Amino acid sequence: MITGKTLITGVIGHPIEHSFSPPMHNNAYTQMNMDYKYVPFHVQPADVKNIITAAKTMNIKGLNVTIPHKTTIIPYLDEIDETARRINAVNTISFKDGIAKGYNTDGLGAIKSIQKYTNLKNKKVLVIGAGGASKAITFTLINEGIDDLVIANRSKENVDKLMKNLINETKFQNISYQPIAKTNEVINDVDIIINTTPIGMYPNHDVEPPIDTNNISTQHTVMDIIYNPLETNLLKQAKINGAQTIPGTHMLINQGIIAFEIFTGKTPSYESFEKPLLEHLKK
Ligand SMILES: NC(=O)c1ccc[n+]([C@@H]2O[C@H](COP(=O)([O-])OP(=O)(O)OC[C@H]3O[C@@H](n4cnc5c(N)ncnc54)[C@H](OP(=O)(O)O)[C@@H]3O)[C@@H](O)[C@H]2O)c1
Structure with a gap:
């Protein structure tokens, strides 16, 4: 159930409807009894400049970033981790104490x-x-x-x-x-x-x-x-x-687990990410 206390994380991309991240993160939240939800957000390339302000305004706790925003989001971040700076691509953003910091977990x-x-x-x-x-x-x-x-x-x-x-x-x-x-x-x-x-x-x-x-x-x-x-x-x-x-599912699961840790400070089990991913892939 979503209440006034529920914390929001999610993923931005264009397109976004085929993302496998929401079932993985949400299953881990449920299994770990955490009052969080992970939401897919469809963001047009022209709107990438508004994302950080919008996320801060709405008290979003973390965002994953997928194609085509991984590089174009960088100028709007407050801080960037050294690896992400070197790669010039961000796939994870944490929001802590008003600071948006970009990482690359791929x-x-x-x-x-x-x-x-x-x-x-x-x-x-x-x-x-x-x-x-x-x-x-x-x-x-x-x-x-x-x-x-x-x-x-x-x-x-x-x-x-x-x-x-x-x-x-x-x-x-x-x-x-x-x-x-x-x-x-x-x-x-x-x-x-x-x-x-x-x-x-x-x-x-x-x-x-x-x-x-x-x-x-x-x-x-x-x-x-x-x-x-x-x-x-x-x-x-x-x-x-x-x-x-x-197989590539291992990388997809592990990059998601590292992002989950950045967002929440907690480590989900590998199985909590793997099960919903394999179910979605079978569909
Ligand atoms: N498992 C995971 O977590 C994960 C994470 C990220 C990406 N992926 C997958 O990784 C793949 C690549 O993603 P990306 O973001 O790196 O894409 P990208 O930036 O577009 O790079 C694609 C690379 O593949 C080469 N390529 C594309 N089509 C080719 C073809 N027909 N013949 C020979 N080479 C070809 C390109 O060569 P040129 O330089 O010659 O164009 C380029 O080096 C995708 O399938 C994506 O789904 C998986």
Whole structure:
């Protein structure tokens, strides 16, 4: 029941109706007996300048931010966490004592998902894609102490921009580019493979994996950040070849759990986020 005491959190985006965050957060609030509700807010790009003032005015306690507002919201924040500043994208905003502070939990959500299966320190990682998610993940991988980063992408221009940014911000030098069609040549040298492109995502899920999977083997941990379908063709093939596979739902759940902690100071169980997400994905 919503009363005058109920605290409000939510997510802003355009479009927003397909967001999986409301069922995850609301289920955790119910399970933890917390008087909070998590609401999806449809915000047009032209209105992003009004969001922080509106949220403060209405005593909103926290907001997640999704496409297309992750970067355009930044000038309106009071403070920004160092990782989010480096990535130049915010997906979580806390409101405390009148201060709106932006964070980015995507990278940490991905890293937490991998660390459940393998250590990142001194590892060699191949990341496919150089878009927004890749940027958050590659920054966080470097922070976690990986040894070597190979980025494969369709557009060389976009990789060059990302690599320049990563080197400028982190001073990490062991970064190289590999054409997406030639990833097979480097697969034997890497430990972890992460797909951050939408290749294989529903409704276009019945396609070839983004890379040649022939050389993927038991030495590899392969994560696809696509969460619909639960098992992409890349993961299916990697599993057949004996690799440890991690579906994109893990990242989605972990980035949400970190945002929940930022909003409320409390840690929900993994299961309280996973159950409603899997139910929604089945629909
Ligand atoms: N699990 C999670 O929590 C989570 C979080 C965020 C995002 N995601 C998923 O991650 C995916 C990417 O999101 P994003 O925000 O990073 O998107 P984005 O910024 O648009 O970047 C997309 C990347 O994929 C590449 N790409 C797109 N279509 C391609 C194609 N047909 N062939 C080859 N490369 C292609 C692009 O290459 P170019 O540079 O050549 O254009 C770019 O590097 C989406 O499927 C999204 O749903 C999942």
